[in-house]
Amino acid sequence: MIMDKFKLTDKVAIITGAGRGVGKGIALAFAEAGADIVCASRSLEQIEATAAEIGKRGRKAVVFPADVRDAEQVENMVKKTVEEFGHLDILVNNAGGTFFSQLTETSQKGFEAILRENLTSCFLCSKAAAGVMMEQGRGNIINISSRAGQQGAIGLGSYSAAKAGVNNLTETFAWELAAYNIRVNCLCLGPVLTETNRDLYMADLEKSLGGLLIKRLGLPEDVGAFCVFLASEASSWITGKIYEIDGGLRSSFQQA
Numbered sequence: 103m104i105m106d107k108f109k110l111t112d113k114v115a116i117i118t119g120a121g122r123g124v125g126k127g128i129a130l131a132f133a134e135a136g137a138d139i140v141c142a143s144r145s146l147e148q149i150e151a152t153a154a155e156i157g158k159r160g161r162k163a164v165v166f167p168a169d170v171r172d173a174e175q176v177e178n179m180v181k182k183t184v185e186e187f188g189h190l191d192i193l194v195n196n197a198g199g200t201f202f203s204q205l206t207e208t209s210q211k212g213f214e215a216i217l218r219e220n221l222t223s224c225f226l227c228s229k230a231a232a233g234v235m236m237e238q239g240r241g242n243i244i245n246i247s248s249r250a251g252q253q254g255a256i257g258l259g260s261y262s263a264a265k266a267g268v269n270n271l272t273e274t275f276a277w278e279l280a281a282y283n284i285r286v287n288c289l290c291l292g293p294v295l296t297e298t299n300r301d302l303y304m305a306d307l308e309k310s311l312g313g314l315l316i317k318r319l320g321l322p323e324d325v326g327a328f329c330v331f332l333a334s335e336a337s338s339w340i341t342g343k344i345y346e347i348d349g350g351l352r353s354s355f356q357q358a
Contacts, residue, residue: 107336111136114187115333116179118170118227119197121148123296124246126155127322128194128329133161135330140183142166143197170197170223173230180230189238192333193231195224195268196246200261213260220264221271228275232284241284244332245272246325249290249348265290269344276342285341287332292348294320315350 115132119125120141129139133156141149146167153163164186168175183190198220228243235241250258251265272288279286293303293310303310303319311317328347331337
C-alpha cells in the first residue's frame with residue numbers, strides 16, 4: 103500500500119533542538135509516524151517535556167542533554183543512541199539560533215558564535231551519524247536551514263552565512279554518502295511561528311504575512327509533516343535537494 107511508504111515504524115531518529123519549536127514539532131510528527139526518538143538539547147527540562155509527549159503517543163523517547171557545538175559530546179550522543187537502540191536511521195540537524203546585528207557592528211566573537219551554533223553543529227552531528235550509517239549501509243540526514251541562507255538578510259548576516267553553509271554541506275554530504283545508501287536533504291524555512299519568535303511576528307502580523315502567498319505563518323507541524331516524508335521510503339529517490347518550506351514567500355527575507 104502506498105501509505106505504508108510514509109511510515110517510520112521502529113526507525114530511530116536523533117533530533118537536535120528537540121525541546122521546543124520546530125524541533126519539537128518534528129519529534130512529535132516522527133513519533134506519530136512510528137519512530138523512536140533521541141531528543142537532544144542543552145535544556146534538559148525542555149527535552150524531558152518533549153519526551154513525555156512522545157511517550158503518550160506510544161513511542162520510546164530518550165533524552166540526551168548535549169551541546170552539539172562540541173565534537174566529544176556529539177560523538178557520545180551518537181554512541182549512546184546505538185547502545186540504546188542498536189541502530190540509527192535518521193538524524194535531523196535542527197539546533198540553531200541567532201541574534202540581530204548588522205555585519206559592520208558584529209564582533210568576530212559574535213560572528214563565530216553564530217557559525218558554531220548553526221554550521222559547525224550541523225557538520226559535527228552529520229559526520230558522527232554518518233560514521234554509524236556508513237557501517238549500516240543506510241541512513242537519512244535532514245538539515246533545517248532558512249530562506250536567509252539563500253540571500254542576504256539585513257541584521258542577520260552571520261546567520262545567513264551560516265545557513266548558506268548548511269545548504270552547501272547538504273549537497274556535499276549527499277554526494278559523499280550516496281554510495282552508502284545514505285540520503286541527505288535540507289529544508290529552507292520561511293517564517294514559522296514558535297515560542298521564541300511569536301512576539302516578533304505578531305507585533306506586525308500584516309508585515310509578517312506580506313510576502314506570503316499562503317496568508318498564514320508556518321507551524322512546527324508543517325515542517326514535521328515534510329520531514330516525515332523526507333525520512334520515509336516515500337522519498338527514497340530523493341537526495342541532495344534543498345526545499346523551500348515558506349508559504350510561497352516571494353518578497354525578500356528581510357521584509358517577511
